[in-house]
Amino acid sequence: MKKYILKIVAVLFVALSVSCDKDSERIVFDGNNGQTLVAFSSSSASLPVSEKGPTTIMIPIDITTISSTERTFPVSVESTELDPGAYTFGSIVIPANSYNGVLEVTGNDVDVEPIPTNLILQIDEGNDYVTTSKSTITISVFEDNPFTGEYLIEQITPYIAGATLSDGAIVNILASGDNVEFRSFDTENYPNYCSGTFISFTFELKSDNTISIPLQDTSCGCGGSANYFDFFGSAITPSTYDLENDDVFEVSFTEDTRSTCGSPAQTTYRFTKQ
Numbered sequence: 001m002k003k004y005i006l007k008i009v010a011v012l013f014v015a016l017s018v019s020c021d022k023d024s025e026r027i028v029f030d031g032n033n034g035q036t037l038v039a040f041s042s043s044s045a046s047l048p049v050s051e052k053g054p055t056t057i058m059i060p061i062d063i064t065t066i067s068s069t070e071r072t073f074p075v076s077v078e079s080t081e082l083d084p085g086a087y088t089f090g091s092i093v094i095p096a097n098s099y100n101g102v103l104e105v106t107g108n109d110v111d112v113e114p115i116p117t118n119l120i121l122q123i124d125e126g127n128d129y130v131t132t133s134k135s136t137i138t139i140s141v142f143e144d145n146p147f148t149g150e151y152l153i154e155q156i157t158p159y160i161a162g163a164t165l166s167d168g169a170i171v172n173i174l175a176s177g178d179n180v181e182f183r184s185f186d187t188e189n190y191p192n193y194c195s196g197t198f199i200s201f202t203f204e205l206k207s208d209n210t211i212s213i214p215l216q217d218t219s220c221g222c223g224g225s226a227n228y229f230d231f232f233g234s235a236i237t238p239s240t241y242d243l244e245n246d247d248v249f250e251v252s253f254t255e256d257t258r259s260t261c262g263s264p265a266q267t268t269y270r271f272t273k274q
Contacts, residue, residue, distance in 0.1 A: 034065060035129075035130060036064060036065040036130070037063065037064040038130075039061070039123070040059060040134045040135070041059075041060035041061060041134075042060070042134075043136070043138065044139070044140070045059055045105075045137060046139070047087075047139050047140065048142055048143075049112050049143055049144065050144060050145060051109045054107065056104060056105070057105055057107075057139075058103070060100065060102060061101040062100060063094050063100070063101065064099070067097070070095055071101075072091040072092060072094070073091060073092040073094070073123060073126065073129065074123075074126075075089060075092060075103060075121050075122065078120040078121065078122040079120045080118060080119040080120060081117055081118075082111075082117050082141060083110045086107060086111065086141065087107055087119055087141065088105075088108070089104065089105040089106070089121065090104060091103075092123065105119075105121070105139060109143060112141060112142065114142055114143045114144075116141065118139065118141070119138075119139040119140075120136055120137070120138050121137050123135045123136075146243055146246045147173060147205065147241070147246045148183065149173060149274075150172055150173075151272060152169075152274055153168075153170075153171055153271055154272070155167045155268070155269055156268050156270050157266065157267050157268045160267075162192030163190075163191055163192065164267050164269075165187045165269060166187045166188045166191060167191075170274055171186065173185045173271075181205045181206070182202055182205075183203055183205065184202040186198045186199065186201075187199070189218040189220045190218065194219070199217075199218070202214055203251050206238075209240050209241055209242070209243075211238055211240065211249075212238060213233055213235065213251070215233045216231065216232050217231055218232060221261060230256050230258075230261055231258050231260075232254065233257040235254055237252065237266075238252060248270065249270075250268055251268065252267065252268040253267055254266060255267050
């Protein structure tokens with residue numbers, strides 16, 4: 001029995017010792033006189049960048065003390081594989097008489113891909129404040145151009161000699177190089193006759209909100225040589241688009257512009273974002 005009593009006393013002593021040590025190390029935060037802790041309000045954020053210009057996000061910051069003057073705290077990059085030109089940021093700014101502030105981060109479309117790349121920022125340590133596990137934030141940076149990504153395409157005008165493009169397929173629309181107004185995707189042209197041959201279909205988002213189709217070879221036609229290949233071109237009545245809504249849009253174009261297989265025809269495809 002004495003052995004059991006001694007064991008219980010020993011356990012209680014250890015527990016009290018640990019408790020006392022924790023109490024002695026615990027920081028008590030007082031808004032006016034306590035230790036200052038600076039932290040990101042969350043551990044992650046998203047920063048979509050656009051080919052049309054810089055995109056800026058405001059990252060919320062929490063602080064445990066208050067001051068009658070504005071305060072700033074330095075931030076640096078912990079790690080990233082982004083091009084240095086793809087982002088800019090300053091210091092954390094806490095307004096006077098506030099427990100909250102922001103960090104302003106701006107993204108630029110400099111070698112940014114649609115697949116997200118992480119930008120991890122950290123609050124630098126200082127002598128008059130501390131940080132915690134929320135001293136870093138992971139920002140997901142990705143290219144977010146309108147009218148890009150995966151779309152279901154459907155022909156909504158009657159077939160002439162079967163489908164004109166890959167009707168009912170899901171295609172991946174990409175911004176076309178340095179020409180920010182152009183979009184392109186791979187498709188079969190006239191799959192009933194030239195099945196298995198995928199080439200790029202290109203359309204242009206004009207400044208007047210119409211969609212233009214540059215003259216383009218389909219690599220498919222009614223004869224055995226390139227002289228008989230069909231061509232696509234702009235529609236007699238162009239489709240229109242709304243930059244504020246790229247969920248569903250239509251693209252109209254003229255097929256067989258050179259009348260190699262018959263008379264030119266007007267064809268329209270509906271694009272639905274997936």
